[in-house]
Amino acid sequence: MTKALFLTLSKGGDELVDVEFRAATAADADAVHALSTPFMADGSLVPRTRETYASAVEEFFVLDIEGQIVACAGAARDGSWAEVYNFAVHEKWHGHGLGHVLLASLIMALHAEKVEEVVLFSSTTVRWFERHGFERMDESELPAGRIERIDRERGSVPLRRRTLRGYDAPDVLGRMKGLRVRFERSGAEFAWDGDFDSLLQFTDHHGIETDSRCWAGACGTCRTRLKKGTVHYHTEPGADLAGGEVLLCTAQPVTDLVLDL
Ligand code: FES
Structure with missing residues (x-):
């Protein structure tokens, strides 16, 4: 299973970044291991x-940016139940919402396989998973x-959530809650x-003037x-974008945002 995702990140020139969410293959084993190793050293992942x-490796899903694996997670399936483990985002990409992107995509991929409940153990990121609907x-x-x-x-805590029904991965991302969007020139935030x-x-809706x-x-x-944050697009933008520009009409936030409006 492979799904192309289109994100603009406030990093590296604010350019549109094509991110591929896909099942890992045997050729990815070394990259998944290398990505995970620093988190084994600091105790946040189980040593493997x-x-x-x-x-x-075939239990794993990855986020791939231009051939580089930047995030991964394993999912041990057992009928209608799956245990997610080894959830990791490369340190270089922290703070850009890729954890949200991976988790939303993973839940939908498992839902498509008729997995109804996702379980995981967390010791250091319990609150982050609770923000994403785990209990x-x-x-x-x-x-x-x-x-x-x-x-x-x-000392890990077991957490669980049901997979959603009827939405595809971008819709799950679009339903992120508790984010802040600041309009810098208007001095407003919602x-x-x-x-x-x-x-x-x-x-x-908020009366901020834009051309459209x-x-x-x-x-x-x-x-x-x-100016700051990460957005994703429902579909690949059809209009040309310069570095740092986003198309408001097809984008939704993945993280808190600051927009030049
Ligand atoms: S209104 Fe036409 S691209 Fe957004």
């Missing part, structure tokens, strides 16, 4: 050998075989709670400078 990654669970609700394998010394199909609808004609990503009149 290169051989373990090689034998389990603490009693370990007695885990399958018996999994309870026996719990590593008590890590909460984004996933209620709008695009930033153009959002600016219109087609509302469909084709004419380019809603081009706006992104």
Whole structure:
């Protein structure tokens, strides 16, 4: 399974970045291992050998930017249940919402495989997963075989959430809640709670003046400078964008944003 995602990040010249979400292949084992190694060293991931990654790599999903694997997560499927593990984003890409992108895409991919519930253990990022709809669970609700394998010394908390129904991955991203969008020149700031199909609808609703004609990503009149944050597009933008520009009519925030409006 492969899904092309179109993001503009406030990093590296604010350019449109094509991100591919895909299932890992055997050829990715070394890259997944290398990406994970620093997080094993600081204790946030369970230590695993290169051989373990090689034998389990087909359980993994990755985010790939121009052939570089920048994020990964394993998903051990067992019927309608899956355990997500080894969730990692390359340090170079921290702070740009790629964790949100990976998690939303992963949930939808598992949903497409008829997985109904996702479980994971977290020791250092419990609150982050709770922000993404996970809830603490009693370990007695885990399958018996999994309870026996719990590593008590890590002090990890079991969490779970149901996969969503009826939305594709960009829609899951569009329904992010609790984000802030600041309009720098207007001096206004509003909460984004996933209620709008695009930033153009959002600016219109809040009375922020912008140029717009087609509302469909084709004419380019809603081009706006992104001063900070990450947006994603429902579809690949049809109008040309200079570095730092976003099309409000087809973009939604993945992180807090500052816009030059
Ligand atoms: S209004 Fe035409 S590209 Fe946004």
